[in-house]
Amino acid sequence: MPLVVQKFGGTSVGSPERIQAVARRVARARKRGDDLVVVVSAMGHTTDELTELAARVTGLERAGSEHPREMDMLLTAGERIAAALLTMAIRQEGAEACSFTGSQAAIITDEQHTAARIREIRGGRVREALDEGMVAIVAGFQGVSGEREITTLGRGGSDTTAVALAAALQADRCEIFTDVPGVFTADPRRVPGARVIREISHAEMLEMASAGAQVMHARAVDIAARFGVDIRVLSSFSDDDTPSGTLITAMPRAMEDLVLTGLASSAGQAKLVLRGLPAGMASSTELLGALADGGVSVDMVSEADEGGGRMQVQLTVAGDALERARAVAGEVAARLGSGTVEVQGGLTRITLVGSGMTGRPGVYARAYRTLHAAGVEVHGASTSSISISLLVPAEREDDALRALHDAFALEMAGEHTTVAER
Ligand code: ADP
Ligand code: ASP
Ligand code: MG
Numbered sequence: 001m002p003l004v005v006q007k008f009g010g011t012s013v014g015s016p017e018r019i020q021a022v023a024r025r026v027a028r029a030r031k032r033g034d035d036l037v038v039v040v041s042a043m044g045h046t047t048d049e050l051t052e053l054a055a056r057v058t059g060l061e062r063a064g065s066e067h068p069r070e071m072d073m074l075l076t077a078g079e080r081i082a083a084a085l086l087t088m089a090i091r092q093e094g095a096e097a098c099s100f101t102g103s104q105a106a107i108i109t110d111e112q113h114t115a116a117r118i119r120e121i122r123g124g125r126v127r128e129a130l131d132e133g134m135v136a137i138v139a140g141f142q143g144v145s146g147e148r149e150i151t152t153l154g155r156g157g158s159d160t161t162a163v164a165l166a167a168a169l170q171a172d173r174c175e176i177f178t179d180v181p182g183v184f185t186a187d188p189r190r191v192p193g194a195r196v197i198r199e200i201s202h203a204e205m206l207e208m209a210s211a212g213a214q215v216m217h218a219r220a221v222d223i224a225a226r227f228g229v230d231i232r233v234l235s236s237f238s239d240d241d242t243p244s245g246t247l248i249t250a251m252p253r254a255m256e257d258l259v260l261t262g263l264a265s266s267a268g269q270a271k272l273v274l275r276g277l278p279a280g281m282a283s284s285t286e287l288l289g290a291l292a293d294g295g296v297s298v299d300m301v302s303e304a305d306e307g308g309g310r311m312q313v314q315l316t317v318a319g320d321a322l323e324r325a326r327a328v329a330g331e332v333a334a335r336l337g338s339g340t341v342e343v344q345g346g347l348t349r350i351t352l353v354g355s356g357m358t359g360r361p362g363v364y365a366r367a368y369r370t371l372h373a374a375g376v377e378v379h380g381a382s383t384s385s386i387s388i389s390l391l392v393p394a395e396r397e398d399d400a401l402r403a404l405h406d407a408f409a410l411e412m413a414g415e416h417t418t419v420a421e422r
Helices: 016-031 046-058 068-092 124-131 158-168 202-210 218-227 281-293 319-336 363-373 394-411
Strands: 003-008 035-040 097-100 107-109 118-121 135-139 142-145 150-152 173-178 199-201 231-235 246-249 262-278 298-307 310-318 340-353 380-384 387-393
Touching: 003 016, 003 158, 016 035, 016 068, 035 068, 035 124, 035 158, 046 068, 068 097, 068 135, 068 142, 068 150, 097 124, 107 158, 118 158, 124 135, 158 173, 158 218, 199 202, 202 218, 202 246, 202 262, 202 340, 218 231, 262 281, 262 298, 262 319, 262 394, 281 298, 281 310, 281 319, 298 380, 310 319, 319 340, 340 394, 363 387, 363 394, 387 394
Parallel strands: 003 035, 003 173, 035 135, 097 135, 107 142, 173 231, 199 246
Antiparallel strands: 107 118, 142 150, 231 246, 262 310, 262 340, 298 310, 340 387, 380 387
C-alpha cells in the first residue's frame, strides 16, 4: 500500500465545516487503500491570535523573545486542537485514526525555542498506528528537544513537519494542501495575472520561499531537496481527488528557455547608509563584524568610493533589527573617527527567481526599466546565481510585482487558473 503524507494548512481547517471536508477527503483516500499520515496546522488565525494574547498579557510586542519557552508551550496548543478535532471528524467518517503531538511522534529538534530545527524523527508511534491500519494525525510545526522541552519550528513550520515525516518514513507521496491550487508565478492574491507553475525545481522553490513566497516553508523545501522528496502542492478547496497542482522536484521537465520562474516579495526591510567612513576594507570589515557580534543579520551590502580617502557602505537588514543595527553602526562610525549613519525603513524586497537567468544578459536592465516606467524607485539591488532582488518602497509592492509580472509574462512558466475563494 502506498504511504502518503498529507498536510492541511490553517485555512484548510479554518472552521468545523472545513475540518469535516478534510476528514471526508482523508477517509476517501483511506478507502482507496492509501496508508496515511496527516499533518495539520492550527485552525485559521489561531497562531496569530495566541501571539496577540501573549502580547497583551505581557505588554511586549514580541513576547517570544522574552519568554521563548512559554511561547512554544502556548503556540503548540493551536495545532493540538486542530489535530484532535480532525481525528474525531475522520473517525465519524468511519476510518480509524489517532492524533499525536510532535513530541509523541518523536520529532526531535534542537533547543532553539520558536525557531527549532528538526534533528531526527524516530516516529515509532506513528509507524505503529499505521501498522494497526489507523490514519496517523500529527500536529504540525512542533517537536521536542533533547532536553524534553516543547519547541516550534518557526511560522509556517507545518510544511516542514510534513516533508520531514515523508523523508523519515520514506513515503511514496508528500502532498501539501493549501488555499490556492498550487505554486503560482507570483502571489495570486497580489498579482491577478499570476499563473500556476506545473513543475518547479527544489532549488527554485527554495529561492522563492526564502524570498517570501509563503506557500511553502523554506526549511521544508531544503529538507525535500536533501532527501529527494517530491512535493505536490494542491488546493484543499477543490473536490477533485486527482488535481495536478504543482510538483516540486529535483529535475522538472521542460523548463529550459524560460527566463523567469516567478516573483516573490518580503516586506519589513530597512536600509542603512554609512557615509564618510575611512576608505578601505578595514572599515567594512569592522562594521560587518560588529553587526554580526550584535546578532544583526545583514542582507544586501554595497560599497562606494566617495573620493578624498572616504567611502560609503550601504546595507539592508530586517526592519525589526533596524534599531539595533543603527546603534551598532553609530558605535562603529565613532570608533573609526568619522562617518554618518542614515536609516530608511518601510522597504520591501522584490525577488525575481529563475535558473534561466544564468548567463542571460539584460534581465537586470529590463527589471530596472520596468520599475522606472512604473514610477517605482529602487533603493538597492543584489543578485544570486538564480535571482535578482530589488528594494522598493513598501507602499509600491503590488505595483512593482504587477509591472514586473507583466513585463516578463511571456518568458514565465505557468498556466492560467483562477484562485478559489477563501
Ligand atoms: P497554509 O495555511 O495552507 O500553510 P499559507 O497562507 O501559509 O497557507 O500559504 C498559502 C498562501 O501563500 C496563499 O494564500 C497565497 O496568498 C500565498 N502565496 C505567496 N506566494 C505564492 C505563490 N507564489 N504561489 C501560491 N501562493 C502564494
Ligand atoms: N500555525 C503555524 C503558523 O501559523 C504553523 C503553520 O501554519 O504552518 O505559523
Ligand atoms: Mg503555510
